[in-house]
Amino acid sequence: xxxxxxxxxxxxxxxxxxxxxxxxxxSGHTALYWYRQSLGQGLEFLIYFQGNSAPDKSGLPSxxxxxxxxxGSVSTLTIQRTQQEDSAVYLCASSFAGVNEQFFGxxxxxxxx
Amino acid sequence: xxSVAQPEDQVNVAEGNPLTVKCTYSVSGNPYLFWYVQYxxxxxxxxxxxxxxxxxxxxxxxxxxxxxKSQTSFHLKKPSALVSDSALYFCAVRDPRGTYKYIFxxxxxxxxxx
Numbered sequence: 001x002x003x004x005x006x007x008x009x010x011x012x013x014x015x016x017x018x019x020x021x022x023x024x025x026x027s028g029h030t031a032l033y034w035y036r037q038s039l040g041q042g043l044e045f046l047i048y049f050q051g052n053s054a055p056d057k058s059g060l061p062s063x064x065x066x067x068x069x070x071x072g073s074v075s076t077l078t079i080q081r082t083q084q085e086d087s088a089v090y091l092c093a094s095s096f097a098g099v100n101e102q103f104f105g106x107x108x109x110x111x112x113x
Numbered sequence: 114x115x116s117v118a119q120p121e122d123q124v125n126v127a128e129g130n131p132l133t134v135k136c137t138y139s140v141s142g143n144p145y146l147f148w149y150v151q152y153x154x155x156x157x158x159x160x161x162x163x164x165x166x167x168x169x170x171x172x173x174x175x176x177x178x179x180x181x182k183s184q185t186s187f188h189l190k191k192p193s194a195l196v197s198d199s200a201l202y203f204c205a206v207r208d209p210r211g212t213y214k215y216i217f218x219x220x221x222x223x224x225x226x227x
Contacts, residue, residue: 043217056213101159
C-alpha cells in the first residue's frame with residue numbers, strides 16, 4: 001500500500017536510553033507532522049515539516065526531543081534520555097501543502113520502563 | 114491561544130437514530146476545522162473539513178458538520194447511525210494566521226447500539 005508507515009510499531013526501552021522513531025510519508029506529500037497521543041488525551045502536536053525544514057517546532061516538549069527530515073521524505077523523531085512520562089503513541093501524518101487532510105500512520109507505541 | 118473542546122467523553126445512540134458529536138473551539142479569527150475518526154486498531158482517518166464558504170460541510174461515510182461562528186461550534190452529525198460508526202472521533206482546529214499547528218480535542222467515543 002501507499003500509506004504512511006512508521007517503525008517500529010512498538011518500542012520498549014529503559015529510562016535514560018535514547019530512541020529513534022521513523023516515519024515514511026506518502027510519496028509527494030511535502031507536509032509532515034508528528035503528534036503524541038497519551039491515554040485519555042487528544043493528539044498533542046509536536047512538530048511540522050514543510051519539505052526538509054521545520055517552520056513550527058513549538059510542540060516539542062523539551063530539548064530532549066528533536067526531529068529531522070531528509071530528502072523531503074523520511075523523518076525521524078529522536079527522544080534522548082527517555083523518561084517514563086514519554087510513554088505514549090507517537091503518530092506521524094503527511095499531507096500535500098496547504099490546508100489539506102492529513103494521512104496518519106499506525107503509530108509507534110513507546111513504553112519507557 | 115487556540116483550543117478545542119469535546120465536552121462528551123462518550124456518546125451512545127441507537128442504530129438508525131441521528132447522532133451528534135459536539136465540538137467547540139477558541140480561535141481568534143476564522144478557524145480551519147476538521148473531524149477525524151479512529152476505528153479500533155486502525156489509524157486516524159479524515160472525515161471532513163471547514164475552510165470557508167458554506168457553513169454545512171459534507172464528508173465521508175454520510176457525516177456532515179455545521180460551522181456556527183456565533184456559538185464557536187463545529188458539531189458532527191449523521192442522520193442515521195450505523196453500528197459500524199462506533200469509533201473514536203476527534204475534532205481539530207487550526208488558526209490560519211501564521212501557524213501550522215493543529216490542536217486536537219480529547220476525543221469522543223461513539224457507541225452505536227444495535
